[in-house]
Amino acid sequence: MNSLRVLQLHSNYIEYKPIKKEIDRAEETGKEPILLEEVVVLFTAVEKDDNETVAIQAIEETQNFLEKLEVNKILLYPYAHLSNNLAKPAVALKVIKTMEKYAKERGIETYRAPFGWNKKFTISIKGHPLAEQFRLIQPTEAQKEEKVSKALEAEEKMKSSWYILQPNGNLIPVEKYDFTGQENLESLTRYEISKTRASQQTPPHIRLMKKLQLVDYEPGSDPGNLRWYPKGRLIKSLIEQFVTNAMLEYGAMEVETPVMYDFHHPSLVDYLDRFPARQYILKSEDKDLFLRFAACFGQFLMLHDTQFSYRQLPLRIYELTRYSFRREKSGEITGLRRQRAFTMPDCHALCSNLKQMKNEFNIRFKLCMTVLQGFELEKEDYELAIRFTKDFYEENRDFIVSLVNEFRKPALIEMLKEKVLYWIMKWEFNVIDNQDKASALSTDQIDVENAKRYDITYVDENGDRQHPLILHCSPSGGVERCIYALLEKAYREQQKGKAPTLPLWLSPTQVRVIPVSDKFMKDAEEITKTINKSNIRVSFDDRPQTMQRKVREAETEWVNYVLVIGQKEKDSGIISVRDRLTGKIRKMKLAELVDEILKKTKGKPFKPLPLPEKLSKQPQFRG
RNA sequence: GCCUCGGUAGCUCAGUGGCUAGAGCAACAGCCUUGUAAGCUGUAGGUCGCGGGUUCAACUCCCGCUCGGGGCUCCA
Numbered sequence: 001m002n003s004l005r006v007l008q009l010h011s012n013y014i015e016y017k018p019i020k021k022e023i024d025r026a027e028e029t030g031k032e033p034i035l036l037e038e039v040v041v042l043f044t045a046v047e048k049d050d051n052e053t054v055a056i057q058a059i060e061e062t063q064n065f066l067e068k069l070e071v072n073k074i075l076l077y078p079y080a081h082l083s084n085n086l087a088k089p090a091v092a093l094k095v096i097k098t099m100e101k102y103a104k105e106r107g108i109e110t111y112r113a114p115f116g117w118n119k120k121f122t123i124s125i126k127g128h129p130l131a132e133q134f135r136l137i138q139p140t141e142a143q144k145e146e147k148v149s150k151a152l153e154a155e156e157k158m159k160s161s162w163y164i165l166q167p168n169g170n171l172i173p174v175e176k177y178d179f180t181g182q183e184n185l186e187s188l189t190r191y192e193i194s195k196t197r198a199s200q201q202t203p204p205h206i207r208l209m210k211k212l213q214l215v216d217y218e219p220g221s222d223p224g225n226l227r228w229y230p231k232g233r234l235i236k237s238l239i240e241q242f243v244t245n246a247m248l249e250y251g252a253m254e255v256e257t258p259v260m261y262d263f264h265h266p267s268l269v270d271y272l273d274r275f276p277a278r279q280y281i282l283k284s285e286d287k288d289l290f291l292r293f294a295a296c297f298g299q300f301l302m303l304h305d306t307q308f309s310y311r312q313l314p315l316r317i318y319e320l321t322r323y324s325f326r327r328e329k330s331g332e333i334t335g336l337r338r339q340r341a342f343t344m345p346d347c348h349a350l351c352s353n354l355k356q357m358k359n360e361f362n363i364r365f366k367l368c369m370t371v372l373q374g375f376e377l378e379k380e381d382y383e384l385a386i387r388f389t390k391d392f393y394e395e396n397r398d399f400i401v402s403l404v405n406e407f408r409k410p411a412l413i414e415m416l417k418e419k420v421l422y423w424i425m426k427w428e429f430n431v432i433d434n435q436d437k438a439s440a441l442s443t444d445q446i447d448v449e450n451a452k453r454y455d456i457t458y459v460d461e462n463g464d465r466q467h468p469l470i471l472h473c474s475p476s477g478g479v480e481r482c483i484y485a486l487l488e489k490a491y492r493e494q495q496k497g498k499a500p501t502l503p504l505w506l507s508p509t510q511v512r513v514i515p516v517s518d519k520f521m522k523d524a525e526e527i528t529k530t531i532n533k534s535n536i537r538v539s540f541d542d543r544p545q546t547m548q549r550k551v552r553e554a555e556t557e558w559v560n561y562v563l564v565i566g567q568k569e570k571d572s573g574i575i576s577v578r579d580r581l582t583g584k585i586r587k588m589k590l591a592e593l594v595d596e597i598l599k600k601t602k603g604k605p606f607k608p609l610p611l612p613e614k615l616s617k618q619p620q621f622r623g
Numbered sequence: 624g625c626c627u628c629g630g631u632a633g634c635u636c637a638g639u640g641g642c643u644a645g646a647g648c649a650a651c652a653g654c655c656u657u658g659u660a661a662g663c664u665g666u667a668g669g670u671c672g673c674g675g676g677u678u679c680a681a682c683u684c685c686c687g688c689u690c691g692g693g694g695c696u697c698c699a
Contacts, residue, residue, distance in 0.1 A: 202692055210634090219672090219690055294699065324699090329624050332697060344699090426699090435693095443699070474699080517656040544655090545662090552660035564659055578659060585659065620649075622633065 003136040004054045004095070005082040007043040008062065009123065010069055010131040014041050016077070016121035018114055023089055029114035036111060039073045040066060041123065044099070045082035046092035055098040058137045063106055065133065076100055076112040077121075089116060162193055163413040165386065169401040171413065182410065184432045188383045189412050191438040204434050205487035206335040208500075212508075212558065213621040214483070215336065224333040224340030226480070229621035230610035231508035236343065236479055238506055239375070241605035243345045243476045244320055246371050250363070252318035252347050257298020259323070263288040267304075267454050268297060278327040280340075291325035295346035296472065300454040303350070309459040310352050313468065314360045318347040324478075336484035337439055343479040350451070350468035352458070357469045358399050361444060364473050365403055365427070368442035371475045372429065374604070375482055376503040381431060381489060382441065384411035388425035389418055396425075403427065422449040429477075433488040434495075441477030441485060446470075490558075499580050501558055505604035508611075510597060512554040513540035516547050516566030524565045527575070527590065528613060534594045537609040543616045551578065561593065 017033040042062065066072055078096055080086055087095070093115045103110040113119060125131055162174040164185070174193070179186035209215045214232030218225055228236060248254060260282060261268055272279070272290070279290040292298065299317050308315055323341040332338055349364070351357035372382065384407050386400060393400060393415060404411045411427075426445030430438045450456070451467035460466045476482050490500035504510060511531055515524040521542060528540040541550040547564065554562045562578040569575050577586045577593055611618045 206692090217691075223690075296699095326699080329697070331624065331626095331693095331695080334692090338698075421699095428699090438698095440698075445699085472699085477699095514659085516658055519656075544653095546655085547657055548659065549661055550659090555660055562659075566658060568658080576659080620633075 005045040008133040012124040043079035073109040204491035252316035295319040349471040386427040387414040444473040505601040511538040
């Protein structure tokens with residue numbers, strides 16, 4: 001903890017004489033010796049992060065002492081040796097001058113020794129108990145308020161108007177819109193405008209994430225930092241691969257950038273102020289670092305040093321951030337919905353002009369829908385919200401309507417009087433959960449500031465340097481949040497009486513083989529091995545339990561296909577398959593089942609079963 | 624972050640200012656050898672979230688901390 005350090009000495013006299021300048025910024029002064037009598041000398045060292053508030057506080061505390069000592073004369077004596085964590089000279093001088101000025105205002109006879117000089121001094125200190133004091137002055141609680149970025153404050157003040165934009169282009173104020181049949185859009189609207197919200201118990205996905213042994217809280221970390229069990233890691237990893245593949249196919253170049261950055265880097269200081277997030281701060285020797293909350297910094301700093309021309313535009317650059325860190329307020333963190341450390345695909349596209357940008361924006365809009373569809377999140381599962389400045393809307397109305405048209409459902413519109421942050425337009429796909437809460441998944445925004453801020457330039461047709469427009473997109477939104485959406489959706493299905501399930505390609509166990517009795521253990525194992533060869537996640541239940549029990553457990557684990565192997569199957573070569581989707585038993589050949597699964601998971605990434613094939617060998621991760 | 628509720632066995636949850644803190648499930652051992660959602664018996668398992676206080680005595684009452692739920696707020 002930094003503080004202003006003051007060694008306060010009640011002296012009979014002090015005599016000092018400047019010898020020579022120690023630093024470039026030293027003040028100009030004469031070299032004649034100065035003698036002061038009956039004075040309180042304040043040897044002062046200014047540390048990093050000290051400010052004028054602390055200076056004032058120091059003088060106030062000193063004045064209290066002066067009254068006790070019945071003295072009204074001080075000498076401010078810059079004395080760097082009290083600290084090994086000094087502020088920069090410019091800052092220190094400012095703080096000391098503030099002390100001087102404030103002390104004079106308070107009617108104290110104030111002298112000050114010059115800053116930045118090597119001085120010699122002789123001092124005689126009084127013998128009473130209060131003569132020697134050492135104080136650390138730290139900002140009081142009220143002054144110590146967290147550094148809140150201007151962006152956060154701006155968001156808090158942001159006033160907007162709300163509408164519903166229909167695919168045909170009609171823009172209807174929210175209060176006049178008839179939401180009949182569009183409950184999710186209504187929920188989103190209510191949620192965004194922050195009226196009341198009906199909600200009560202633990203979110204269903206939190207119970208499910210534990211019960212299915214996917215992921216859990218880690219009490220040994222900070223809130224919102226999760227631990228992933230093998231099955232959860234599998235799902236997360238497959239989603240990561242899927243999204244990354246989609247981005248590569250779209251033409252993005254995958255890069256990797258650091259997770260932490262220098263708090264005092266010139267471009268970053270400025271950007272931090274324009275981004276509404278609280279950071280994790282790290283101290284490392286003499287540096288203050290913050291953990292990234294998106295891939296923006298890394299990619300922008302990289303692009304600043306990259307040489308490219310209009311010929312390479314649109315330029316697409318992508319990173320899967322594992323992790324992005326946002327120090328959310330503790331009350332906002334919930335399960336897979338919102339964390340402090342989360343995984344987010346982040347893709348930027350640099351465009352030369354508005355026309356190119358609109359075209360690119362459209363491509364990405366469709367791409368995002370395709371990505372969500374990959375997780376079996378269809379259009380009825382999410383709602384579109386678009387936000388823009390009034391100016392942008394008036395000049396680009398057709399463009400905005402074309403997006404809603406593409407979406408084929410009405411969208412919630414937030415219209416801002418003026419640009420508050422760095423973007424002039426953005427949209428998100430929002431899912432509504434079982435508690436009627438909305439959360440954004442995919443998003444894309446038009447950034448008109450950061451190319452300048454980071455001095456990212458391309459060379460145009462005429463050989464001139466230009467700042468590109470930057471699009472920021474997370475094609476899926478946070479990966480954790482995608483899983484949240486899937487679990488909340490599965491729960492909703494369950495409430496409707498259907499068997500809850502995950503998309504087949506994401507299901508940790510796709511097939512479970514169960515022998516009717518021990519006699520068929522070998523056969524079950526063989527079938528398991530056969531299926532396994534086709535890149536299908538299959539396990540077999542070799543535990544000494546009844547068959548009924550094993551079937552039940554396979555069901556509670558959301559296994560998609562359950563095979564029971566006994567004499568009949570052995571004789572006929574026809575297997576009986578319990579299909580989770582229908583709950584019915586289907587008779588088919590093994591090869592047919594394998595084909596069906598491969599067909600349904602075609603084009604999706606695959607990873608093998610993340611646990612031992614034999615159930616008796618599988619540990620249980622809580623749940 | 625604020626308000627509020629909670630943390631008891633691996634999980635879900637009973638319980639009491641006092642004697643040895645319970646159940647179901649899971650785990651483990653054994654029996655059973657089974658035809659599509661829970662077979663039977665037994666064994667083991669506890670710093671009652673952590674720290675402090677009040678008391679002859681605290682899992683129980685009080686305070687602080689921590690983790691979680693809900694609400695507010697916020698959400699890239």
